[in-house]
Amino acid sequence: MYLSSRARWAIRFVMVIGLAFIYVPLAVVLINSFNASTVFAWPPQQFTLHWWSDVWSNAGVRDAILTSVKIGLISTRVAMVLGGLLAFALSRYTFFGRQTLSLLVILPIALPGIVTALALRTAFRTILSVELSIWTVVIAHSTFCIVVMYNNVIARLRRMGTSLEAASMDLGADSFTTFRRVTFPLLRGALLAGGLLAFGLSFDEIVVTLFTAPPGVTTLPIWIFQNLFRPNQAPVVNVVAAALVLLSIVPIYISQRLAGDSTGGGRM
Amino acid sequence: MATAADTVAAPRQSVRRRVSAYLFRSRRTRLTALLTLPMLWLVVIYFAAVFSLLATALFSLDSFTSAVVRTLTLANFRAVFTEPAYWRATGQTVTVAASVTVLCIALGLPMAFYMAKVAQGRSRGVLIALVITPLWASYLVKVYAWQAMVQPGNGVIAWLGKPFGLQGPGLGMVAVILTLTYLWLPYMVLPIYAGLERMPDSLLEASGDLGGRPWRTFRSVVVPLVYPSIIAGTIFTFSLSLGDYITAQIVGGKFQMLGNIVYQNYAANLPFAATIATIPVIIMVIYLALVRRTGALDNL
Numbered sequence: 321m322y323l324s325s326r327a328r329w330a331i332r333f334v335m336v337i338g339l340a341f342i343y344v345p346l347a348v349v350l351i352n353s354f355n356a357s358t359v360f361a362w363p364p365q366q367f368t369l370h371w372w373s374d375v376w377s378n379a380g381v382r383d384a385i386l387t388s389v390k391i392g393l394i395s396t397r398v399a400m401v402l403g404g405l406l407a408f409a410l411s412r413y414t415f416f417g418r419q420t421l422s423l424l425v426i427l428p429i430a431l432p433g434i435v436t437a438l439a440l441r442t443a444f445r446t447i448l449s450v451e452l453s454i455w456t457v458v459i460a461h462s463t464f465c466i467v468v469m470y471n472n473v474i475a476r477l478r479r480m481g482t483s484l485e486a487a488s489m490d491l492g493a494d495s496f497t498t499f500r501r502v503t504f505p506l507l508r509g510a511l512l513a514g515g516l517l518a519f520g521l522s523f524d525e526i527v528v529t530l531f532t533a534p535p536g537v538t539t540l541p542i543w544i545f546q547n548l549f550r551p552n553q554a555p556v557v558n559v560v561a562a563a564l565v566l567l568s569i570v571p572i573y574i575s576q577r578l579a580g581d582s583t584g585g586g587r588m
Numbered sequence: 589m590a591t592a593a594d595t596v597a598a599p600r601q602s603v604r605r606r607v608s609a610y611l612f613r614s615r616r617t618r619l620t621a622l623l624t625l626p627m628l629w630l631v632v633i634y635f636a637a638v639f640s641l642l643a644t645a646l647f648s649l650d651s652f653t654s655a656v657v658r659t660l661t662l663a664n665f666r667a668v669f670t671e672p673a674y675w676r677a678t679g680q681t682v683t684v685a686a687s688v689t690v691l692c693i694a695l696g697l698p699m700a701f702y703m704a705k706v707a708q709g710r711s712r713g714v715l716i717a718l719v720i721t722p723l724w725a726s727y728l729v730k731v732y733a734w735q736a737m738v739q740p741g742n743g744v745i746a747w748l749g750k751p752f753g754l755q756g757p758g759l760g761m762v763a764v765i766l767t768l769t770y771l772w773l774p775y776m777v778l779p780i781y782a783g784l785e786r787m788p789d790s791l792l793e794a795s796g797d798l799g800g801r802p803w804r805t806f807r808s809v810v811v812p813l814v815y816p817s818i819i820a821g822t823i824f825t826f827s828l829s830l831g832d833y834i835t836a837q838i839v840g841g842k843f844q845m846l847g848n849i850v851y852q853n854y855a856a857n858l859p860f861a862a863t864i865a866t867i868p869v870i871i872m873v874i875y876l877a878l879v880r881r882t883g884a885l886d887n888l
Binding site: 323324328330331332334335337338339341342343344345346348350352358360361362363373401402403405406408409413415421424425427428430432433434435436438439440441442446447459460462463464489490494495496502520524526527531540541544547548557561564565568569571576 | 603612619626828
């Protein structure tokens, strides 16, 4: 073996430190949600389940979750269509400006979030003179969700090749039948993985949302952000935070089942 | 007269069939159909937006009516360049982004190496899942968690350090760096892991056979080979840190990054906020131009 035992222990040590670095803060969030104290105090002196039952009946949280889910689902649909079309165009055709376009597609997530956010807000307010609404948020979210859909679909298209489609056409199927019976079923996994990712991205987005949402449209991240600095809301925020930490296992589980195209569980 | 073509039954000539045949023949029509919608969306909504933001940076604000005056001027850029406070904010932001990047490499490279080359079979899969899972946890929740970690006095780090006589970092630049490192660490580990996985183990063994000690093998074999992957990771950590302002708002105390200045000014003086917002874009473009040669951009 090429590693001395000392080197092996050193690396294992860093790995353990790294995992502790990742999980200690998340554990703190979980433990804190049972903290009986209404103000932050570490270590907790007493534990209670009271705050968890409180959140169930909290209308603000419920509305925020519904708004987030609604925005996430619509944005994902829009991004799925647009990102899918782009992936087909860029992987199957060569045309003038293709290289440039493939670089431009990733700009919405490559540029710092505040730049995308301010740019979209400026466009909505000063250039198009549109009132901000839930739809401006949807448009903004779709714009950066396109990138992840595009990435997932293009990765699948590259691996898939065109021979199966050619075979289908040789056997007499027209373009539409081939798409419905061959191409689409092969793409379904990538579309689902990308959709999961796009939804996750939209559900979690705060910077662009803050800039494109009018007062009154409150997504879950905006709700958390607004209540973060209100001392009497701390227990409820703690519970919401803990619930979100626990929920993050769900997409990992689904994406493992889907066996996506990238190592990041598709998250990058 | 009968030819060979007659023996093959002609396909049904329905409208659908004809459209399909036309599409098959006409590459241009297919391409237009594919590109029109996404191009309209990206160009009309996004690029127009970014372009207008950059244009707004060249506009000025009427001091009397507070309306944006649409005449080109470099006054905003002059104001930013001649004011030391903005140089300081830029310097602080770049320092934070660079520190976060260095910390992510220092922690992420050994972690990725352990995952790719030391862990075997099942434990490797578990480790990957353990590194990915926090990516799905909410961004705000993670920053919130660090607020609890770094709190001066009763924070978790202060509590852990108390037996050793250590204090917590408190709110400020160190807290921002720690939190951002925490947020972007997986974006460094995963590209490096992918790079290391592509690298054959035999290279490491060859280096060992030739007398290379672990450190020498690491320096002369591993690092040069995964260099593009490391650079790919730094693009994420650097860019994401440059544009962040929520973290500084929550755990930064009085510490400010460029994003905070944009956030505070966009409502009152949009042209000025737009000017500040172009600074991270310029820095990022310079950085991308510098690393382009390493081939890292193909690894994104």
